[in-house]
Amino acid sequence: MLLLISVTLTVGVSLGAPAQEITCDRPFILNGNYIPEKTKYTLTDIIIYHCKEGFYPATKRMIARCTNTGWEPRPRCTLLQVKPCEFPKIKHGHLHTADRENTVPVGKWYDYSCNDNFVTHSGSFWGRITCTREGWSPAVPCRKTCSKSDLEIPNGFISESDPTYPVQKQVQYKCKQGYVTADGQTTGLITCQQSGWSAQPTCIKYCGMPVFENATAVITGARFRVNDTLDYKCLDGYENQDGKSTASMVCGENGWTHLPKCYKSTDMCGRPPSISNGDITSFLLAVYPPGSRIEYQCQAYYQLRGSKYVTCNEGTWSEPPKCMVQPCAFPEIKHGSLHNENRYKPYFPAAVGKWYYYSCNDNFVTHSRSFWDHITCTREGWSPAVPCRRRCLFRYVVHGYTPSSEEYHKDYFQGDTVRVECHPGYSLPNEQTSMTCTENGWSPPPTCIPVKTCSKSDLEIPNGFISESDLTYPVENQVEYKCKQGYGTADGHTTGSITCQQNGWSTQPTCNKYCGMPVFENATAVITGARFRVNDTLDYKCLDGYENQDGKSTASMVCGEDGWTHLPTCYKSTDMCGRPPSISNGDITSFLLAVYPPGSRIEYQCQAYYQLRGSKYVTCNEGTWSEPPKCMDPCVISEQSMNKNNIQLKGKEDKTYYAKTGDLIEFVCKSGHTAATSQQTFQAVCQEGVVEYPRCE
Structure with a gap:
């Protein structure tokens, strides 16, 4: 690279002669240009220069100044083997005090900090970001944190006190007594990921093994989920409260439906004795266990004599009461x-x-x-x-039509009813059309009130709608609403109905997300159903000789807001592939799995300066991966090899130069030497790490 600098400096030989002006010639910048362009530059003049693509300024600032020794600093554009880094931009954070630079050389670093809800790579308040040959490290300076407040765990809790957690941090949650995780444990783990928490923790109800009294369980276990059934059997000569020797009980939200208790068959009682003019208050059973107590009551106008209860004791009921004719007490005549x-x-x-x-x-x-x-x-x-019955008079109707002459002069007595006609837009309360003479007078009173209506605009139906065009509806009118596709009413239908009542709509319609039964490919569902609600789980099983994408024969999928978490597809075990083959000087771009289903495609990339040959993808087909690519070696042009052949790189000053396979490398003889090989050899091509050097003498 040549730089022409001319400095004219004339010093007077006479004390009275003035000094001549100091000037600089126009600079010559190979692979660059500058502004402003002049024929001559005077002392302290400055230029701003820029380099062509692929070349970089040799100094931090792209400014040179004319001095009495020439241009300072020398404006040069250099071809670098290692590309510098662009000035960093910290996403979700900022650099500690730093002057902005267009490029940053490899090895330079800056301190930085992160915004709220993000942490540095080291986890401390201040982090360090460094320019490397591969770019800025770390590539993601500020990592997201997860908040404890984003978690809702019905019937569970997180015992740790930290309000936030960094990415990859595992957090333990615990379930309250009587509840367990989905896999039956009292504790579970979740992980903070870039997208948030790995899962929403759940704690579900369970029932423990009950205490059996004169009975044994048919099957054993430690914990039972809601709706699980436990069968039990009474000991010989014993039976339960229903008179049976075997029975079942179900785990419910409040525990077992009943306790597994059996009694001696000889201590059971049959139906309790009946009494004249009296009844038993409870539903009759075929048999009753010892200690059972039954209540009696007398029919109207009969008085009970004796205890109103009978008790079962050693197979016999105690003495029942009697119902006697009741005399009349002093009559309290109302009114x-x-x-x-x-x-x-x-x-x-x-x-x-x-x-x-x-x-x-x-x-x-x-x-x-x-x-x-x-x-x-x-x-x-x-x-x-x-x-004594009430007497009512019908003389007027507020907001209604006057009674007829016959109605006006007629006496009405308690229990009598008369029809009332209201003015348009008015009605008796609850849209009644008549009033009745009662002990306290007319009911309802002869006053018509404005008719109540319900407005369509008062309804909000997320994921649903009312197809009728009317804007208002009268009291007692039923209106149908419909749910959008993929949503259903609380009872699992696509449509529902609500009623306009005096205090407004009977209920707020809801349309909940549901998942339909998916199409199974080489698999079957463990349970059947038509619709599944959000968070419902569907277990499936692969056919014999098949497995899913995780290499398992059984799995579960969950109904989410966007549908099933994955499709129930199984593949032949013989068609599954293991881990893809590794290649020298190259890497796989994705996270490795233990097994891959047929049709899976994996991408490779070569390390720096290595050239990929072949397809960068391999595909799993019938249990075998297709042929992987190769990473061809680069050529290393060393100063030692060039000195040995009296040559140098054309237009480059590098002591060591790296070239990829297929790259063209141009050489020239060193000063004072002439070519000893043909001119074509001075344009060599890198071939798989090998280059043929030309020679000069």
């Missing part, structure tokens, strides 16, 4: 009074058949509607049961 009641009160209770005169208060009438009537003691009690 009326007994004739001479103070005189007759000492003679109560009254025998059946005895009667007394009575009268009613204002706005109430006797049963015969005369001023005096009589009340009689019967086996069923006092008759009439309602001695």
Whole structure:
């Protein structure tokens, strides 16, 4: 590389002669250009230069200044074998104080820190990023952290106190008593990954082995999941509360449905004795275990005498009660009074058949509607049961039509009903069309109120919709809603219905995600079903001689928001491939698995300066990988080899040069030497690490 610099410096020989101006000639920059371009440059003038693609400035700054010794620093563009790094940009972080540079040489490093929810590669507050031959290291300076607050573990908890965890950190969670993980353990592990937590921890209910009383379990076990069944058998001569020697119980959300308890067959009781004019309050069983207690009650107008309970003891029921005819107590006449009641009160209770005169208060009438009537003691009690009935008058309707003349002058009595007509847009409460005379007057009152409606806009149905076009609906109107494809109602249907009520819609419609039964390829489902909810698990089994992509014959998949976690596909065991072959001076770009299904494709890449020959992919076919590529050796052009042949690289000043297979390398004779081989040999080609050098004498 040549650099022409001309410095003109004239020093006066006379003390009175002025010094001549210092100037610099135009610089010559091989493989570069500069601004501004002038014929001459004076002292302190500066230029800014740029290098062509593939060349880099020899100094940190691309500026040179004219001085009394020439251009400083010398503006040069150099071809580097090791490419420098571009100035780093820290994603989710920032560099510690540093001047920005266009390029950074290999080996230089900077301190950096990360934003919230991210950590440095070392885990400390300050990290270090270094320029290497392969680029910046670490390649991902700031790694994501996972937050403890992102986890919800129903019936479980994380005992560690740290609020956040770095990527690859494993965290243990524990289930509360009576709950276990999906694989039946009391604790489980999750890992912080770049995308967040590896899984959402779950703790599910289980039932422990119960204590058997005069019975034994048909099968043994330590823990049972919800809906698991446990069969048990009574000892010889014993039976359970249903009179059977064998039975089953089911694990539910609140534990076992019943306890496995058996009793001596001779201590069991049959049905309890019946009583006249009385009933048993509970549903009758065929047999009852010892200690069972049954309650009796008398029919209307009969009085119970004795204990209302009977107990089973050594196969026999205790003495039952009796129901006797009940006399009539003193009648409390609501809205009326007994004739001479103070005189007759000492003679109560009254025998059946005895009667007394009575009268009613204002706005109430006797049963015969005369001023005096009589009340009689019967086996069923006092008759009439309602001695004084209300009298109602129908004179007006608020927001309704006036009653007819006949209705206006008519007397209505307790229990009578009259039809009411309201103005348009009004109705009696609950859209009734009539009112009834009651003890407290008209029910409902003769007042019409605005009709209640429900608005379609009050409904929000995520993943569902109402297909009807009406905007409002009257009370008691039923409306159908539909779920989008892949979603269903809470009871598993594609449509549901809601009703407009006085206080609004009967319920808020919901459409939940579900997964349909997938198509199995060389596999079968362990259980069957039509629809599965989110987080439901479906177990499947490969056919004989087949296995899934993980090399297993049985596996599970989970219904998620986006469908099944994977498809239940199994492959012939003989068609599966092991780990792909390794190659010299090359690597596989993906994470290695233990087994690969047929059709899997793996990519290779060569190490720096090695040239890949052949396809960079291998494919698994019938248990065998296709032919892998090769990484061809580079050629190393050393200073020793060039000195031996009196040659040097054309246009390069490197002492050692690396070339890939197929690269063209140009040589020239060193100064003072002439070619001893043909001119064609000075353009050599690298072939698998070998190069034929030309020779000069």
